[in-house]
Amino acid sequence: MGISSIYQITGTALNSHSKHLDMIAQNMANAQVVAGSEATAYRAMRPVFAPLLEQGFDGDRVNGVEVQGIAASTADVEKQRMPEHPLADADGYVYLANVNMVEEMTSMIQASRNYQANIEVMNTSKDLMLRTLSMGS
C-alpha cells in the first residue's frame, strides 16, 4: 500500500472508464436502430461500477474499481407507426431505441473527465516515485 499501488488503482479506473466510453459509443451508434417488438428494442447500456476490494491484514482496502456488470436503461421504449417498415409488427409499429442523445453526451464528457483525472493521478505519482528513487543523490 503506497505510491506503487496507485498504478493498480488508476489502471483499473482507466480500464473502467474506457469501458464506460465504449458503452456510450455503442449506445450512440445504435440510437437509430428500430426493432419489431418492445422486448427486442435496443436499450441503452449503463456500466455498474463497484470498488475492487483487497483483503489486507488490517481489513479490506479499496484497490481500484471495476465494471461489475451492465445494466440496461429502464427508460420507456417509444413506438412509431411505420407500416411500410419491414420490421413493423402486425399493427404497423416499430420500436425505437431508448437512447437519449443528450444524456449520452453528458455521460461521455463525465467519463472522459474521470479518465483525465486518473491519468493526472498516475502522472503525479510517477513524478513522486522518480524523485524518491533519486533520493540522496
Next chain:
Amino acid sequence: MSLLDNAFGISAQALAFRSQRSSVLAANIANAETPQYFARDYDFKDALARAAEGYDTTLATSDDGHIRVGDAGDFGDAQYRIPTKAASNGNTVEEEIEQAAFSENALRYQTSLQFLNGSIRSLKLAIKGE
C-alpha cells in the same frame, strides 16, 4: 529505533504516511462514479500522534544483536469523509475536493522528500568532512 532512523527524524514516517494517503486518495478518485462508495481519508492529527508514539515503541528485543522493529506504518484507520453535497447514487466522492487533497498531498510528499534529502546531504558532509 536505529541511529539512522533518528538522524532522519519524523520525515521518513511522514513520507510513508504521505505515500499511503496518496493511494487512499487515488482510490477515491478512481471510484468517483461508483454507487454507494464512501470517500475516505486519514486524519493527520491522529496519524501524527501515532507516529510520534511509534517513535519510542518498538518490539522488545532480548539481545543486542537483534534488529529493532519500530511500528512505523501505523497511521490509524482512514475515516469516511463527510460530503458537502449529496449525490443521488449514495457516492460521497467530490472530485474537486479529492483532486485538491491529492495535489496537496503530493506537494507535502515532496516537502518531506526535500527534508530527507537535506538530512542525507548533512550526513554525507559529516562523513566526508569536506
